Amino acid sequence: MNKILLSFKFVIIMTCVFIFTKTDAQVIEDFKTSTSAQIGKKFPQVNSERRVRVQISAPEAKLVQLDIGAVKYDLKKDENGVWTGESAPQDEGFHYYQLNIDGASVPDPASLYYYGASRWGSGVEVPAHDQDFYELKNVPHGQVREHIYYSEESKSMRRCFIYTPPGYDKNIETRYPVLYLQHGGGENETGWSSQGRANLIMDNLIAEGKAKPFIIVMDNGTWSQRGPRPSAGGTWPPKGWADGFMNVLTKDIIPMIDKEYRTLPNQQNRAMAGLSMGGMQTRIITLANPDLFSQVGMFSGGSINVEDVNNSPGYKENVKLLFISYGSHELDNPRTNMNGSPAENVKKLKEIGMNSHFYISPNTAHEWQSWRRSLYQFAQLVFK
Amino acid sequence: MNKILLSFKFVIIMTCVFIFTKTDAQVIEDFKTSTSAQIGKKFPQVNSERRVRVQISAPEAKLVQLDIGAVKYDLKKDENGVWTGESAPQDEGFHYYQLNIDGASVPDPASLYYYGASRWGSGVEVPAHDQDFYELKNVPHGQVREHIYYSEESKSMRRCFIYTPPGYDKNIETRYPVLYLQHGGGENETGWSSQGRANLIMDNLIAEGKAKPFIIVMDNGTWSQRGPRPSAGGTWPPKGWADGFMNVLTKDIIPMIDKEYRTLPNQQNRAMAGLSMGGMQTRIITLANPDLFSQVGMFSGGSINVEDVNNSPGYKENVKLLFISYGSHELDNPRTNMNGSPAENVKKLKEIGMNSHFYISPNTAHEWQSWRRSLYQFAQLVFK
Numbered sequence: 001m002n003k004i005l006l007s008f009k010f011v012i013i014m015t016c017v018f019i020f021t022k023t024d025a026q027v028i029e030d031f032k033t034s035t036s037a038q039i040g041k042k043f044p045q046v047n048s049e050r051r052v053r054v055q056i057s058a059p060e061a062k063l064v065q066l067d068i069g070a071v072k073y074d075l076k077k078d079e080n081g082v083w084t085g086e087s088a089p090q091d092e093g094f095h096y097y098q099l100n101i102d103g104a105s106v107p108d109p110a111s112l113y114y115y116g117a118s119r120w121g122s123g124v125e126v127p128a129h130d131q132d133f134y135e136l137k138n139v140p141h142g143q144v145r146e147h148i149y150y151s152e153e154s155k156s157m158r159r160c161f162i163y164t165p166p167g168y169d170k171n172i173e174t175r176y177p178v179l180y181l182q183h184g185g186g187e188n189e190t191g192w193s194s195q196g197r198a199n200l201i202m203d204n205l206i207a208e209g210k211a212k213p214f215i216i217v218m219d220n221g222t223w224s225q226r227g228p229r230p231s232a233g234g235t236w237p238p239k240g241w242a243d244g245f246m247n248v249l250t251k252d253i254i255p256m257i258d259k260e261y262r263t264l265p266n267q268q269n270r271a272m273a274g275l276s277m278g279g280m281q282t283r284i285i286t287l288a289n290p291d292l293f294s295q296v297g298m299f300s301g302g303s304i305n306v307e308d309v310n311n312s313p314g315y316k317e318n319v320k321l322l323f324i325s326y327g328s329h330e331l332d333n334p335r336t337n338m339n340g341s342p343a344e345n346v347k348k349l350k351e352i353g354m355n356s357h358f359y360i361s362p363n364t365a366h367e368w369q370s371w372r373r374s375l376y377q378f379a380q381l382v383f384k
Numbered sequence: 385m386n387k388i389l390l391s392f393k394f395v396i397i398m399t400c401v402f403i404f405t406k407t408d409a410q411v412i413e414d415f416k417t418s419t420s421a422q423i424g425k426k427f428p429q430v431n432s433e434r435r436v437r438v439q440i441s442a443p444e445a446k447l448v449q450l451d452i453g454a455v456k457y458d459l460k461k462d463e464n465g466v467w468t469g470e471s472a473p474q475d476e477g478f479h480y481y482q483l484n485i486d487g488a489s490v491p492d493p494a495s496l497y498y499y500g501a502s503r504w505g506s507g508v509e510v511p512a513h514d515q516d517f518y519e520l521k522n523v524p525h526g527q528v529r530e531h532i533y534y535s536e537e538s539k540s541m542r543r544c545f546i547y548t549p550p551g552y553d554k555n556i557e558t559r560y561p562v563l564y565l566q567h568g569g570g571e572n573e574t575g576w577s578s579q580g581r582a583n584l585i586m587d588n589l590i591a592e593g594k595a596k597p598f599i600i601v602m603d604n605g606t607w608s609q610r611g612p613r614p615s616a617g618g619t620w621p622p623k624g625w626a627d628g629f630m631n632v633l634t635k636d637i638i639p640m641i642d643k644e645y646r647t648l649p650n651q652q653n654r655a656m657a658g659l660s661m662g663g664m665q666t667r668i669i670t671l672a673n674p675d676l677f678s679q680v681g682m683f684s685g686g687s688i689n690v691e692d693v694n695n696s697p698g699y700k701e702n703v704k705l706l707f708i709s710y711g712s713h714e715l716d717n718p719r720t721n722m723n724g725s726p727a728e729n730v731k732k733l734k735e736i737g738m739n740s741h742f743y744i745s746p747n748t749a750h751e752w753q754s755w756r757r758s759l760y761q762f763a764q765l766v767f768k
Binding site (some may be wrong): 038040056057058059060061062063064081098099101102103104105106107108109112113118119120121136137138141143144145146147148149150157169170172193199260261 | 422424440441442443444445446447448465482483485486487488489490491492493496497502503504505520521522525527528529530531532533534541553554556577583644645
């Protein structure tokens with residue numbers, strides 16, 4: 001009996017040891033501080049599996065969680081009241097996250113902050129096999145300029161960020177094409193030059209001679225929607241769109257940019273692109289204004305089909321580049337709204353003679369790594 | 385007996401009512417959302433007494449505090465797990481703060497974030513009687529440009545922000561004076577154009593014709609100090625200072641700015657100013673380089689006396705403006721290091737013929753409102 005009990009105990013103990021060892025072995029202990037940690041902070045960290053590990057001192061807390069990718073991971077408390085824990089492996093690139101401390105959702109005090117999900121909050125940079133294209137390098141750098149202006153259309157002070165390419169201040173006889181580049185829903189005018197790294201992507205491409213230098217205008221496309229949302233029985237685009245961002249863009253922003261910067265102020269040298277909501281805006285605004293834009297990019301924001309083109313007089317003739325992209329995981333997701341099959345749409349647009357491209361970002365979802373890569377591809381095609 | 389008891393009860397009840405009423409009456413219920421709240425958030429709020437009120441949902445927390453001005457205020461929890469509470473009255477202007485949730489110090493998820501106290505974290509804007517001078521108005525606006533560069537001195541990539549005045553891109557024959565403007569300890573190159581509002585202060589002054597348009601360069605003056613700190617037996621300036629920020633400023637930054645911007649590239653049109661640590665740097669760097677700078681501003685960062693001037697050959701003749709300032713509460717604080725009496729120093733410098741000014745910011749301490757006002761004053765004197 002004692003022997004049996006002992007054996008039983010042994011099995012239980014060994015099972016526990018096995019489980020403990022297995023759990024431990026699942027996490028590879030090669031974590032390094034993320035580039036999105038604040039200066040002087042050791043966390044957040046990421047390991048070679050792309051797990052994100054956070055740490056916070058909260059001696060009196062009962063429950064602390066890492067909330068990333070719509071999953072909450074419990075942290076463990078040590079004898080000093082310091083909580084530590086990590087997520088499952090994440091996709092390469094940038095992810096928003098937050099901490100939950102006894103029911104309070106707060107930014108991680110160790111991370112840098114970014115605007116997304118309709119709030120300023122934490123983000124973590126997960127190393128990527130192709131991160132070289134958006135890294136800070138010792139190459140000639142353009143500037144990102146905060147540009148404050150009054151909008152007659154919205155009767156308010158607004159702000160945009162302008163990327164001017166390297167040499168803009170020196171080559172004072174040179175005029176440049178312009179890309180109007182929009183963020184997604186719940187983001188703002190800071191997104192593309194912060195987590196999007198649009199300026200570094202362009203600086204690196206220009207240094208390698210892979211992209212033509214151009215100006216990028218990043219404004220705020222968030223707009224109060226009148227009428228019900230599609231989910232509440234409304235139609236897309238929602239009623240009121242026409243007097244929203246499109247009017248500010250076409251009546252205030254474009255004339256201002258053409259007046260205050262050394263642009264090539266014509267349709268041939270004007271592009272619009274955007275991610276997610278910004279891609280949907282690009283679709284609507286360029287279809288309504290083929291006299292204004294000749295180059296179009298939609299990143300994870302639907303697609304344009306032959307019927308759209310046929311309903312927009314001049315679009316087929318005047319639009320010289322049509323670029324559609326998605327993260328590969330989005331294509332597998334039945335909930336992704338793509339306006340039909342983007343691949344099929346692009347194929348048919350090519351058949352009617354349009355310069356169309358479809359790009360799939362490998363192993364990424366509806367997230368910034370898809371959009372960084374999309375800009376990297378688009379920038380090499382545009383204005384050529 | 386019953387009557388006595390009743391009277392006694394009555395007194396107790398009335399005392400409670402009185403205390404309750406008094407406590408309640410102490411907080412005037414005219415709170416308004418601060419301009420430093422994130423878009424769509426109702427808190428932080430400030431009332432007419434300049435109390436700061438915060439609110440956060442933390443249903444499982446035992447203790448939530450507002451930590452502002454080195455004082456922690458307990459919040460109160462309601463039946464929904466939402467905690468609310470307010471501070472004692474604060475000085476006018478901008479203040480860093482944080483929340484403490486069961487021992488964890490975290491940013492308030494409702495506020496905008498600023499770099500100070502060596503971290504990105506919450507800040508709150510308390511309305512001021514003189515806030516008009518730093519408000520966003522429909523006047524011509526300059527730009528704030530993010531400028532990335534490689535420093536030979538530090539062998540690293542660095543970043544500064546450059547304010548170019550309204551019309552800089554238009555008046556392409558015009559060259560401008562330059563102010564090198566430094567942040568304080570635990571702050572960085574973002575401080576002056578974010579919580580400092582340097583660009584808005586300048587835009588408003590220029591619109592009113594009260595300041596000459598000039599370029600402002602805001603770089604990162606934080607430097608690893610070699611040798612012991614003064615508090616650990618070292619001397620101020622710490623050993624190694626000379627090959628720290630001063631070298632990067634004089635060997636990398638100034639030549640770069642004079643090359644890449646339309647500056648008036650001479651001593652007569654070059655100023656340096658800074659707050660706190662940046663003021664101390666201004667003192668050391670301008671005393672060591674009177675051939676480089678003709679205008680000097682020190683905001684809450686010590687003062688320059690006749691002996692300093694006598695020990696710096698050329699300083700007396702070449703420096704055309706010397707501006708010293710403090711918040712009034714700093715002057716009352718025996719711990720403030722002012723290098724003697726700034727008022728007395730300025731008086732004596734005037735006596736030896738130097739154009740010296742001493743400004744006291746009313747009812748403020750070692751905080752941004754003192755420095756906004758100091759820049760507002762300094763900008764009206766400089767380069768004239």
